[in-house]
Amino acid sequence: MPSHNSTVDSHMHAFSDVASDCDSDHSTCMSLDSFTESTATSRTSVDVSMRSQSPTPSVFSMTSSLRAQAYKQEYGRDLNNYSDVYRLPADEEELDRLDRQYEMFCKVTGKYPPPLPDVLADSGFEVKAVLDLGCGSGSWIMDVARDFPHCSAVAVDLVPMQSIHMPPNCRSEVDDINLGLEHFYGDFNVVHAQLISAGIRDYHSMVDQISHVLRPGGLIDITEFPFYLCGADKQPITFPAGAFEPPWVALWMSYAARAIRGRGADADAALHIHRWISSNPTFEDVVLRDIWLPVAPFLEGNDPDVVFWNEVAVTVRDDVKAFIKSCRPLLLGHGLSQEFIDAMERNVCQELDEAKTPLYAHIINVYARKKQ
Numbered sequence: 001m002p003s004h005n006s007t008v009d010s011h012m013h014a015f016s017d018v019a020s021d022c023d024s025d026h027s028t029c030m031s032l033d034s035f036t037e038s039t040a041t042s043r044t045s046v047d048v049s050m051r052s053q054s055p056t057p058s059v060f061s062m063t064s065s066l067r068a069q070a071y072k073q074e075y076g077r078d079l080n081n082y083s084d085v086y087r088l089p090a091d092e093e094e095l096d097r098l099d100r101q102y103e104m105f106c107k108v109t110g111k112y113p114p115p116l117p118d119v120l121a122d123s124g125f126e127v128k129a130v131l132d133l134g135c136g137s138g139s140w141i142m143d144v145a146r147d148f149p150h151c152s153a154v155a156v157d158l159v160p161m162q163s164i165h166m167p168p169n170c171r172s173e174v175d176d177i178n179l180g181l182e183h184f185y186g187d188f189n190v191v192h193a194q195l196i197s198a199g200i201r202d203y204h205s206m207v208d209q210i211s212h213v214l215r216p217g218g219l220i221d222i223t224e225f226p227f228y229l230c231g232a233d234k235q236p237i238t239f240p241a242g243a244f245e246p247p248w249v250a251l252w253m254s255y256a257a258r259a260i261r262g263r264g265a266d267a268d269a270a271l272h273i274h275r276w277i278s279s280n281p282t283f284e285d286v287v288l289r290d291i292w293l294p295v296a297p298f299l300e301g302n303d304p305d306v307v308f309w310n311e312v313a314v315t316v317r318d319d320v321k322a323f324i325k326s327c328r329p330l331l332l333g334h335g336l337s338q339e340f341i342d343a344m345e346r347n348v349c350q351e352l353d354e355a356k357t358p359l360y361a362h363i364i365n366v367y368a369r370k371k372q
C-alpha cells in the first residue's frame with residue numbers, strides 16, 4: 001500500500017477527470033426528484049429549548065434515562081430522537097461503519113486538508129478551536145484533539161459522542177445544525193463537515209453561517225457525496241421513473257436520494273458547495289478536490305495504482321453494503337415495500353460481489369480560508 005503523503009494527489013487524479021482547476025459547480029448535473037415535497041418535521045426546529053447550552057462546555061455522563069431520550073428504535077435499528085430529517089441509524093453497527101469509512105478516507109485523501117496544521121499551529125495568544133459538524137463516531141475530531149493537544153475540539157451531533165477514549169480537550173454537544181450556528185460565531189479556527197447533507201435542510205445557509213463561525217484566517221473543510229453513482233465515463237447514472245434495472249447499486253442509490261429529499265434534506269448539496277464557498281466574499285484560496293471511489297474491485301492489472309484502488313474498492317464495497325442496511329429504516333419509512341427493498345439488495349450484493357461493472361462514487365471535498 002503506498003504511503004499517504006507521496007501518493008494522495010496522484011491517486012486522487014489517477015481516476016479523476018477533474019481536479020482543483022475545475023470551475024464548474026456541478027450544478028448542471030442531474031437532480032432526481034428535486035421537487036419531491038418534504039414530509040419531515042424537525043422537532044428541534046420548533047422547540048429551541050431542547051438545544052444544548054453552547055458555548056458553555058457541556059460535560060455529561062450518559063445515564064440510562066438520557067440515553068433513552070436520545071434514541072428511538074425504528075425497524076430494528078437505533079436512530080436519533082432529535083431530528084426527523086436525518087433517518088440513518090446512530091447505533092453501534094452504524095458507528096463501526098463510519099469508523100471503517102474514516103480509515104478508508106485517511107488512505108485516500110489523508111486525515112486533514114493541507115492547510116490545517118498551519119491554521120492550528122500554536123500562536124501563543126489564543127487557544128485554537130476546531131468544530132466538527134455531524135461528527136458521527138467522532139474518529140476525526142478525536143484525532144484532531146490528539147494530534148493538536150493545545151487546541152480545543154468540539155463535536156456536534158444529534159446524539160452524544162460516546163467514546164471512552166475521548167481526549168480531555170474534546171467535548172461533545174448534542175444539537176441540530178438546522179437550528180443555526182449563531183451561538184458559535186467567531187469561536188473557531190477550523191470548521192469541518194463530512195457527509196452530513198442527508199440531515200441538513202439548507203446547506204447553503206449552513207456554509208454562510210460557517211463563514212461567521214470562523215475566525216479570520218480560519219479553514220472551512222467540507223466533504224459531501226451527491227447520492228448518485230457514476231459509470232466508467234464519470235457521468236451520473238440516471239433512471240426513468242419506475243425503472244427496475246441494473247446497475248443495481250446505482251438504482252438503489254437513486255431510491256435513497258429520493259427518500260433523503262423526501263425528508264427535507266439537501267441531498268444535492270455536494271454539487272453546489274464549490275460555488276457556494278467560491279461566491280462567498282469572506283473566503284479565499286478555495287480548493288476543490290474530486291475523489292472517484294471505485295465501488296467494487298473491478299480494475300484490471302497489477303500496477304501499484306490499480307492494486308491500491310482495488311484495495312480501497314474492497315472497503316468501499318463493504319461500506320456500500322453496510323450503508324444499504326443502514327438505509328432500510330429510511331427506505332421503509334419512505335413507503336417502499338420490504339419485498340422491493342429485499343429484491344434490490346439481493347441484486348446489489350450480487351453485482352458488487354461480481355465486480356464486473358465499472359461504478360464510481362463521486363466524493364467532493366472543498367476547503368478554503370477565511371480572509372484575514
Ligand SMILES: C[S@@+](CC[C@H](N)C(=O)[O-])C[C@H]1O[C@@H](n2cnc3c(N)ncnc32)[C@H](O)[C@@H]1O
Pocket residue numbers: 080083086090098099101102133134135136137156157158159175176177178193194195196198199200
Ligand atoms: C453519515 S454520518 C457522517 C459522520 C462523520 N462526519 C463521518 O464522516 O464519519 C452523518 C452524521 O451527521 C449527523 N447529522 C446529520 N444531520 C445533522 C444535524 N442536522 N445536526 C447535527 N448532526 C447531524 C448524523 O447524526 C450523523 O452522525
